[in-house]
Amino acid sequence: MSEFRLTTVEEFEAATARLLETGAKVGADSWQARVKNQTPHCKFGEEGICCRICTMGPCRITKKAPRGICGCDVHGIVGRNYLMFTAGGSATHSDHGREICHTLYESAADGCYKVKDPEKLIRIAKEWDIETEGKDIYDLAHEVAEAGLMEYGKPFGTQRFLKRAPESQQELWEKNELAPRAIDREVSCAMHMSHMGCSSLPEALIKQSIRAGLSDGWGGSMMGTEFSDVLFGTPKPIDTEANLGVMVEENVNIVVHGHDPSLSEMICEYADDPEMIAYAKEMGAKGITISGVCCTSNEVAMRRGIPMAGNFLQQENVVLTGACEAIVVDVQCIFPALGPLSKCFHTKFITTSPIAQMPDSDFIRFDAKTAGEKAKLIVKTAIENFKNRKPELVHIPQLKQKATVGYSVEAIIKVLDGVANSQVDEMGTVKPLLQCVTSGVLRGAVAMVGCNNPKVRPDFAHIELMKKLIANDIVIIASGCSAQAAAKAGLMDKRAKDLCGDGLKRVCELADIPPVLHMGSCVDISRMLILAAELAKCAGVHISQLPVVGCAPEWMSEKAVSIGNYVIGSGLDTFLGVEPYASGSSEITEILTNGTREWVEAAFTVEKDIEKLGDLMIARIEEKRAALGI
Numbered sequence: 246m247s248e249f250r251l252t253t254v255e256e257f258e259a260a261t262a263r264l265l266e267t268g269a270k271v272g273a274d275s276w277q278a279r280v281k282n283q284t285p286h287c288k289f290g291e292e293g294i295c296c297r298i299c300t301m302g303p304c305r306i307t308k309k310a311p312r313g314i315c316g317c318d319v320h321g322i323v324g325r326n327y328l329m330f331t332a333g334g335s336a337t338h339s340d341h342g343r344e345i346c347h348t349l350y351e352s353a354a355d356g357c358y359k360v361k362d363p364e365k366l367i368r369i370a371k372e373w374d375i376e377t378e379g380k381d382i383y384d385l386a387h388e389v390a391e392a393g394l395m396e397y398g399k400p401f402g403t404q405r406f407l408k409r410a411p412e413s414q415q416e417l418w419e420k421n422e423l424a425p426r427a428i429d430r431e432v433s434c435a436m437h438m439s440h441m442g443c444s445s446l447p448e449a450l451i452k453q454s455i456r457a458g459l460s461d462g463w464g465g466s467m468m469g470t471e472f473s474d475v476l477f478g479t480p481k482p483i484d485t486e487a488n489l490g491v492m493v494e495e496n497v498n499i500v501v502h503g504h505d506p507s508l509s510e511m512i513c514e515y516a517d518d519p520e521m522i523a524y525a526k527e528m529g530a531k532g533i534t535i536s537g538v539c540c541t542s543n544e545v546a547m548r549r550g551i552p553m554a555g556n557f558l559q560q561e562n563v564v565l566t567g568a569c570e571a572i573v574v575d576v577q578c579i580f581p582a583l584g585p586l587s588k589c590f591h592t593k594f595i596t597t598s599p600i601a602q603m604p605d606s607d608f609i610r611f612d613a614k615t616a617g618e619k620a621k622l623i624v625k626t627a628i629e630n631f632k633n634r635k636p637e638l639v640h641i642p643q644l645k646q647k648a649t650v651g652y653s654v655e656a657i658i659k660v661l662d663g664v665a666n667s668q669v670d671e672m673g674t675v676k677p678l679l680q681c682v683t684s685g686v687l688r689g690a691v692a693m694v695g696c697n698n699p700k701v702r703p704d705f706a707h708i709e710l711m712k713k714l715i716a717n718d719i720v721i722i723a724s725g726c727s728a729q730a731a732a733k734a735g736l737m738d739k740r741a742k743d744l745c746g747d748g749l750k751r752v753c754e755l756a757d758i759p760p761v762l763h764m765g766s767c768v769d770i771s772r773m774l775i776l777a778a779e780l781a782k783c784a785g786v787h788i789s790q791l792p793v794v795g796c797a798p799e800w801m802s803e804k805a806v807s808i809g810n811y812v813i814g815s816g817l818d819t820f821l822g823v824e825p826y827a828s829g830s831s832e833i834t835e836i837l838t839n840g841t842r843e844w845v846e847a848a849f850t851v852e853k854d855i856e857k858l859g860d861l862m863i864a865r866i867e868e869k870r871a872a873l874g875i
């Protein structure tokens with residue numbers, strides 16, 4: 246067996262450079278070129294000090310003009326912008342969650358969508374006081390789905406899943422009016438507060454940002470995750486591979502991209518269908534390869550071992566290989582650039598959701614009722630496109646790494662049962678994990694999440710931080726494009742244990758896990774909340790006392806800000822490598838980096854130097870340990 250080594254970012258970059266040469270031949274545009282055209286960025290935008298929410302403006306704050314025409318000062322403008330940014334993210338994650346509720350509602354014994362994890366469904370029903378005795382599992386699924394949908398618009402009360410948090414956390418939320426009510430209400434309320442002539446008080450704007458974020462984390466995203474598990478199975482450790490080398494030149498390559506597993510699951514089903522494989526052979530291919538980009542990739546990797554072609558800033562590369570028959574997308578993080586780019590190649594760019602419609606794409610509308618036939622049509626379209634390849638343009642960079650993925654909370658509990666020699670009760674608990682932390686074998690954990698961003702050398706921050714942290718016996722739980730950066734580098738290969746400190750290495754060996762645990766897509770950051778909540782309950786401490794922090798070194802989206810708000814809102818300090826357009830206001834900056842501690846016992850740290858960012862996280866983890874006397 247060849248010796249294990251990580252793939253370097255330099256190798257990623259060399260592969261990209263080679264693909265861009267193909268792009269140049271066919272006159273393709275690229276994000277790398279567009280970044281050049283867009284820099285330097287607008288300073289007003291970067292600092293968050295431009296307001297265009299009414300047509301008396303736009304107003305920009307300068308020394309000479311310290312207030313907008315309505316008299317709003319810089320703190321109000323920055324705060325409103327921050328709140329709207331959060332609302333965008335919360336709405337997006339939560340609407341994804343809502344789609345999953347609808348899919349669950351459409352599930353049927355003889356339908357396209359089935360209940361694959363009935364135990365989880367029953368567990369949630371009981372948690373929500375829904376009668377389960379003697380009920381048909383699909384009747385129960387419909388009832389739970391409907392109750393879930395009500396969480397979006399119920400007139401009274403707060404989110405049901407908040408009860409999963411430790412009581413101390415729930416008390417903090419109640420006391421500070423942060424407990425999220427109906428999800429849609431929190432988003433609407435955010436848009437209302439940021440309307441012309443409503444809130445301009447920094448504290449009020451940031452509080453609502455946290456509440457809207459929490460409605461995502463403990464509401465929309467958590468339902469998205471839980472009901473996806475019910476429908477498609479709760480992830481268990483499974484082997485897969487990552488990076489462009491997973492595409493197979495002789496095969497029909499279909500790339501799924503986006504977020505909602507309802508689409509990608511169906512595509513995977515049909516790509517496995519003997520009839521479709523035979524058809525692919527008839528068309529001159531050897532078979533069909535599905536691979537993924539972004540969070541949809543995480544979803545199908547965790548449940549089916551479908552390989553990951555890459556993360557966010559690699560989406561154009563997939564087309565540039567010249568070997569992609571179809572890139573099939575649902576919602577979120579899809580570059581509109583894929584339309585014109587696919588026109589330079591034979592690739593079919595297939596959009597499927599009314600939520601994400603784009604020029605230069607083939608729109609095949611996908612919905613729960615017709616999922617089967619539409620998925621079949623998409624797979625067929627890709628197969629029939631194989632013959633249109635231009636062989637002279639085909640080049641698949643031969644880079645890939647092995648990865649073990651699928652670490653849901655349930656899976657983590659299970660694999661760690663053997664470690665730390667503790668007796669485990671039937672359901673399994675987080676006790677062994679906690680013992681690893683209290684004994685100091687593990688110093689703590691970092692939740693590495695989020696995107697790529699051209700403002701940060703892509704993947705470099707994710708990978709370098711992870712290497713540093715695991716060398717310091719800090720276990721990584723990762724999701725989203727951060728998880729894919731890790732997988733591409735090889736950090737999710739179990740052999741990466743040799744890069745760890747002695748303590749983490751021992752845990753990896755005993756539990757047979759990689760040092761970076763793939764917890765899923767970005768809605769699956771809700772899994773991380775549950776894990777933190779369980780650890781805190783088990784230890785009898787506040788979440789904020791755990792030696793655990795969050796980190797998004799390359800984040801870019803509104804969703805990421807919503808996540809940041811719910812992660813600090815849940816008591817976990819969060820470290821960012823990209824500025825959240827708030828630097829223009831000293832007051833907002835002070836609240837975000839310190840003031841929120843008063844309400845939720847956690848705050849943000851923004852640091853662009855990743856060496857320092859890593860040091861700050863380690864220091865914070867050690868501080869927390871010292872405070873607990875462990």
Ligand code: XCC
Pocket residue numbers: 504539540557577578694695696697725726727766767801802804805
């Ligand atoms: Fe999108 Fe979720 Fe960011 Fe990746 S990490 S670029 S948001 S795909 Ni969510």
Ligand code: SF4
Pocket residue numbers: 296297298299300301302303304312313314315316317322441442
């Ligand atoms: Fe200008 Fe006030 Fe209108 Fe904003 S709301 S554009 S600051 S007048």
